[in-house]
Amino acid sequence: MGYRLSDAARAAGHRLHVYDRLGSTNTEALEKARGGETGPLWIVAHRQEAGRGRRGNGWSSLPGNLTASVLWPVAGVEPERVATLSFVAAVALAEAIDRAYTGARATDGPALGLKWPNDVLLGGAKLAGILLEAETLPGGRRAVVIGFGVNVAAVPAEMASRAASLAGSGIAVDAEGLLEHLTDRLAATARVWNRGRNFSEIRGLWLARASGLGSPIAVRAGIETLNGIFDQIDEGGRLVILAPDGMRRTVTAGEVHFGTAATAA
Template identity: 45%
Template sequence: MAGFWLGSRAVTRGYRLNGFDSVGSTSTEAARAAQAGDSGDVWFCALQQTAGRGRRGRPWQSPNGNLAASLLVVPDVDPAIAATLGFVAGVSLNQALAGIVPASMLKTGIDGADMANGRIALKWPNDVLADGAKLAGILLEAHKRPDGSMAIVIGIGVNVVEAPDGLPYPATSLRALGLDTSAETVFGALSDAWVDAVELWDRGRGVTQVLELWRRSAAGIGAEVAVNRDGDTVRGIFETIDEGGRLIVRANDNSRIAITAGDVHFGTTASVRN
C-alpha cells in the first residue's frame, strides 16, 4: 500500500488520512465522504488516478508515482469566502515545495527565494508552473452534506515523477527539474503547510494576508496576458489579484477588467486553451 503520512502539525490538529496505491479519483472519494456526512478535515491520497478530473470536467491524467490528493473540509462560511480556499491551497503547495526544492527555484516571499527569476510560481487561478510549464493543478468542488451544510473538496495534483503526454500545453515534473523526491514526501509537507495557511486564512478573516502571500508567489504580474473566457478573449497587462481573488487586467484602452474565471495565457501561449 502507498506509504502516505500526515505531517506532525496536521496530526496535532486532528486531520485524518486515507491512502491508496490507485483510485478512480481522490476527489470522488472525498465527495462520497461529504455526501455520507463526514465532518471534514480528511485527506484522500493516491499514487495513481484512473479517472481524475480537472477544471470544467476536463480529464486530469495522474500517472503512477505522481501525487493525487483531495482534502474534504466543512468550512461553515459564505460560498464566496469558501471559494478563496483555492488560494489557501496554492500558498500551501508553494510553501510545501519550499521545503523540498532549492529556495532559488521558488518565486515566493520565503527567505533565499529568487523573487525576480524563481522557476516555480503560482498561476491564476489554480496552477503551479515550473519554467512556464504546468507542474501542479488545484480544483475546488462544493458538495451538500446530509444536513444541508456545504462541504468543499480541494483536489491537488502534482507531477512528481512524470508529466502526462499529449497535453495541449507544456507540462513538467519535479523529476524533470532534477528533484528526486516522492509523492509521499510532497504530501507530508503539503499537509503541514495546509495547516499553517488555513489557520492564517481563519475562516476568511485572514484572506487579505493569504492573497498577499499568493501575489508574492504569482507568475506574470506586470506581464502581457490573454484570458480566454466563454468564447471571448481579454488581452492586456496582468495588474494584480484583487481582495476577492479576481484577476485584474489593464486592457489596451486603459480600463481595468475583473476576471472571475477563465484560462490564462502568457506570451506565445496566448492562443492555447488548457
Template identity: 45%
Template structure:
C-alpha cells in the same frame, strides 16, 4: 490503506485524518461521496496512482503511478464565495511544500521563461496552478457538496506531476523528476499536509483573505505582463495588474479599461497575443 503516506505531526495535532490508497479512480469523487455520507471534514484522501482524475472544465488529469493525487475534504462553515478562495490557500500550501522538498538550486529558470519567472522557482498562475520554470507542474480543483454555509463541503483536489508529465499539451508541462528532484509522492504529501495547516490558519475561515492575497501576489507569475483570459467564450486581453480583495484577476485592457475576472483560463506570452487565439483556446 496504502503504505508510505503519512500526515505531518502538525496536521495530526490539528485533528486531520488520512486515508491512502495504492490506486483509486478519483480522490475528489470519493471525498464528495464521503461528504454526502456525513463525513465531518478534515479528511485527506491520497494516492500515488489515480486512474480517473479530472481537472477544471471537465478536462482529464493524467495520474500515472508515482505522481501525487490528494484531496482534502473540509466543512469550512462559510458561504460559497468565501469557500472558493480555498483554491488560493491550496496553491500557497503546495508552493510551500515544493520549496521544502526540492533541493536548493535543482531548477534553473529557462531563458524564455520571462515574466513567469517573477514568481520565483515555483510561480503561482491565477487562479490555481503552480508552475515550475514556466511549465505546468500541478493542478488544483475545488468541488462542493451542499448548498448553504452550514452544510457546505469542499473537496480540494491537488494533482502533482512527480515522476511523469503529459506530452503534447497546449502549454509545456514538467515533473519533479525532470527537474532533478528525488522526492517521492509520499515526501511531497507529508510536506503538503504540514503546509496546509499553516495556510489554513492564515486564511482564518476567510477572515485572513487579505493576508492570503498578499502572500499569493508575492509568488505570482506574469504580473505586469500581457495575458489573455478565456472566460468561457470571451477572450479578454491586456496587462495583468493584480488580484483584488476577492482574489479576482484585474486586467487593464488596451483601451485602458480595467476589468475584473472571477473565473477563466490565463494564457501568457506569445499565445496571449496571437490573432487566432480564439480558435485555439
C-alpha cells in the same frame, strides 16, 4: 515508508485515508462528505483512474505522481470566501515544494510560479493543478474538497511539451514525502487564512509568486477574449486586468494566456 501526515497536520485534527486505486480522490472525498464526514480528511490514491481538472478536462495520473484531495470544513466560512481556499492551497503547495527542494539540495529553491486560478508552474511549465469542488448536502451543509495533482515522478505523454515534473527538474522527493510537506503547509496557511477572514495575507503571498504579473495577458471565456495587462487579484480572488482603454476589468473564470501567447490570442 508510505503516505503520512505531518505532526502539525495531525495536531490540527487532520486524518488520512490511503487507497491503492480510485476513480477520483475528489469524488471519494465528496462521498465521505455525503456520509457525514466533515474533515479535514485527506484522501490519497497510489493510482487515480478517472481524475479530472477544471472546465471538464481530464487529469492523467502516472505512478509516482501525487494524487490527493482533502475534504475541508467550511462551517462558519462566508460563502463568497470559500473560493479563496484555492489560493490557500496553491500557496501551501508552493511552500511544500520549496521545503522538498531544500531538503534535497542546499541551494536556492526552484523557479516556481502560481498561475491564476489554480496551477503551479515550474520554469514556466505546468507542474501541478488544483481543483476546488463544492456541494450543498441535505440539510444545507456545505462540502468543499481541494484536489491536488502533482507531477512528481513523470509528465503525461500528452503534456510532454508544456509540463514539468519534480524528478525531471532534479528535485529528489517522492510523492509520500511531498504529501507530508503539503499537509504541514496547508495546516499553516489555513490558520493564516482564518476561515476567510484574513485572505488579504494569503493574497499577498500568492501575488509574490504570481506568474505573469504586470505582463500582457489574454483570458478566453467562451467565445470572448479579454486582453490587457495582468494587474492583480482582488480580495475575492478574481483576476484584475488593466485593459487597453485604461479601465480595470474583473474576471471570475477563463483560460489564461501570457506573453506572446496572449498577444496572439
